[in-house]
Amino acid sequence: MAxxxxxxxxxxxxxxxxxxxxxxxxxxxxxxxKLPGSDGxxxxxxxxxxxxxxxxxxxNNAGTWDVIPSLCVDSVAGYLKGDxxxxxxxxIVDYALAFxxxxxxxxxxxxxxxxxxxxxxxxxxxxxxxxxxxVSRSEPFDSKSFNEWVVQGTAPAFAASLRMYNALKKLxxxxxxxxxxxxxxxxxxxxxxxxxxxxxxxxxxLRGQDDQGKSATNYKSEQRSKLIDQGFKIHGNTGDxxxxxxxxxxxxxxxxxxxxxxxxx
Amino acid sequence: MAxxxxxxxxxxxxxxxxxxxxxxxxxxxxxxxKLPGSDGxxxxxxxxxxxxxxxxxxxNNAGTWDVIPSLCVDSVAGYLKGDxxxxxxxxIVDYALAFxxxxxxxxxxxxxxxxxxxxxxxxxxxxxxxxxxxVSRSEPFDSKSFNEWVVQGTAPAFAASLRMYNALKKLxxxxxxxxxxxxxxxxxxxxxxxxxxxxxxxxxxLRGQDDQGKSATNYKSEQRSKLIDQGFKIHGNTGDxxxxxxxxxxxxxxxxxxxxxxxxx
Numbered sequence: 086m087a088x089x090x091x092x093x094x095x096x097x098x099x100x101x102x103x104x105x106x107x108x109x110x111x112x113x114x115x116x117x118x119k120l121p122g123s124d125g126x127x128x129x130x131x132x133x134x135x136x137x138x139x140x141x142x143x144x145n146n147a148g149t150w151d152v153i154p155s156l157c158v159d160s161v162a163g164y165l166k167g168d169x170x171x172x173x174x175x176x177i178v179d180y181a182l183a184f185x186x187x188x189x190x191x192x193x194x195x196x197x198x199x200x201x202x203x204x205x206x207x208x209x210x211x212x213x214x215x216x217x218x219x220v221s222r223s224e225p226f227d228s229k230s231f232n233e234w235v236v237q238g239t240a241p242a243f244a245a246s247l248r249m250y251n252a253l254k255k256l257x258x259x260x261x262x263x264x265x266x267x268x269x270x271x272x273x274x275x276x277x278x279x280x281x282x283x284x285x286x287x288x289x290x291l292r293g294q295d296d297q298g299k300s301a302t303n304y305k306s307e308q309r310s311k312l313i314d315q316g317f318k319i320h321g322n323t324g325d326x327x328x329x330x331x332x333x334x335x336x337x338x339x340x341x342x343x344x345x346x347x348x349x350x
Numbered sequence: 351m352a353x354x355x356x357x358x359x360x361x362x363x364x365x366x367x368x369x370x371x372x373x374x375x376x377x378x379x380x381x382x383x384k385l386p387g388s389d390g391x392x393x394x395x396x397x398x399x400x401x402x403x404x405x406x407x408x409x410n411n412a413g414t415w416d417v418i419p420s421l422c423v424d425s426v427a428g429y430l431k432g433d434x435x436x437x438x439x440x441x442i443v444d445y446a447l448a449f450x451x452x453x454x455x456x457x458x459x460x461x462x463x464x465x466x467x468x469x470x471x472x473x474x475x476x477x478x479x480x481x482x483x484x485v486s487r488s489e490p491f492d493s494k495s496f497n498e499w500v501v502q503g504t505a506p507a508f509a510a511s512l513r514m515y516n517a518l519k520k521l522x523x524x525x526x527x528x529x530x531x532x533x534x535x536x537x538x539x540x541x542x543x544x545x546x547x548x549x550x551x552x553x554x555x556l557r558g559q560d561d562q563g564k565s566a567t568n569y570k571s572e573q574r575s576k577l578i579d580q581g582f583k584i585h586g587n588t589g590d591x592x593x594x595x596x597x598x599x600x601x602x603x604x605x606x607x608x609x610x611x612x613x614x615x
Contacts (some may be wrong), residue, residue, distance in 0.1 A: 146442045
């Protein structure tokens with residue numbers, strides 16, 4: 086459907102809105118100097134914009150994007166902490182399971198459902214929250230510190246994804262895990278997954294030497310293509326990134342779970 | 351990416367939520383019998399669910415769906431009346447125009463941007479609002495009364511789509527309108543579009559005799575394919591339905607504008 090644009094800066098969206106929000110007329114009218122965030126209307130306008138931004142991201146209308154707009158960091162943090170995120174995830178799981186129940190399972194073990202891992206089966210929100218969501222200038226995304234977090238192997242599961250995973254196993258699907266994590270994180274990843282309740286996957290596919298430098302879309306499409314060559318039927322696919330789902334050798338149905346924190350091409 | 355599931359009933363999402371919402375424990379605790387909708391927490395739980403439902407629809411996670419869940423009719427009506435809808439549309443337009451500005455226009459008139467019409471350039475919300483959004487049992491969607499509305503030719507434009515349309519023309523794109531309306535509505539459609547400010551499209555493609563009975567996805571894919579055969583390059587496509595955007599001969603970038611009112615396969 087959508088391929089990333091060649092250049093897409095957020096600044097031209099955010100700047101006009103900021104200009105509107107810090108309009109000095111507001112201060113003059115009330116005779117109080119309003120700080121950004123201290124004004125209800127400011128907050129409300131920002132919330133409206135940030136909900137629109139999040140929708141644009143989730144629908145892939147935004148295409149390639151870099152970081153959360155600074156105006157929306159609080160809004161995204163609130164979304165991730167509140168009820169909406171869990172509800173959004175859970176409603177998607179309901180739709181995915183409704184579809185899964187319509188699939189005729191052949192019994193030959195070839196009926197596959199693919200899961201991505203990070204922000205799909207396991208959540209790294211704790212890491213991102215502690216690191217300012219990779220937004221602050223003093224702390225942009227740092228793969229070294231993120232890998233230190235990964236090797237701790239303490240990422241929790243989502244309740245909704247655990248429910249989905251177990252229901253799909255029960256329906257007879259063969260589970261394949263397809264992650265952008267590197268092959269040398271296989272052990273810690275398996276242990277982490279088992280510790281939080283996942284079990285019984287058929288394969289865990291990680292990036293090998295040959296996959297370094299490939300876009301996630303290409304790497305994951307190639308791996309799906311290999312599964313199809315081996316006779317597997319890919320009925321469903323669940324991921325938090327469009328690059329988990331689009332490309333070639335796509336699943337019959339793809340389910341995009343929310344992630345307003347980062348974009349992987 | 352996603353193809354419609356074979357069967358997808360909403361009832362199993364809504365029923366557990368309703369069960370939760372009309373939990374008698376609430377009434378016992380407060381000693382007041384709460385009517386659905388009169389309780390703040392009920393409303394809040396419904397709002398959370400309905401926002402999740404709307405996200406599932408906009409991301410195509412919902413796949414084929416029939417009508418707005420009855421629990422969510424008020425929430426959808428509120429969304430369409432409030433600021434969020436216009437903001438959502440406008441942010442998508444900003445992303446679309448940011449992409450459009452990166453396209454090198456050849457000057458041979460072959461650089462195309464496609465627009466759908468209903469709920470993309472023109473809004474029929476007035477009709478749907480007056481007809482209970484096609485949800486009430488006494489008034490399900492009625493193509494006869496909808497066509498009576500269409501031939502009046504009074505559907506307004508969206509401010510955001512008019513802005514987008516004019517900006518794309520100015521950038522040098524060739525505009526093609528591709529609609530599910532029938533050929534015999536050509537005149538009224540052209541007049542309606544001109545009356546509200548659209549002009550200068552290269553083609554208006556409507557369903558002809560040969561297109562009757564085709565799914566929107568197939569009909570629109572075939573028409574895009576013909577354009578490509580004629581040497582046009584389809585850089586962008588804007589529609590409120592996934593069937594405007596998916597299929598074959600898809601645009602380089604597709605932009606899904608919001609429509610929580612109905613689904614066309």
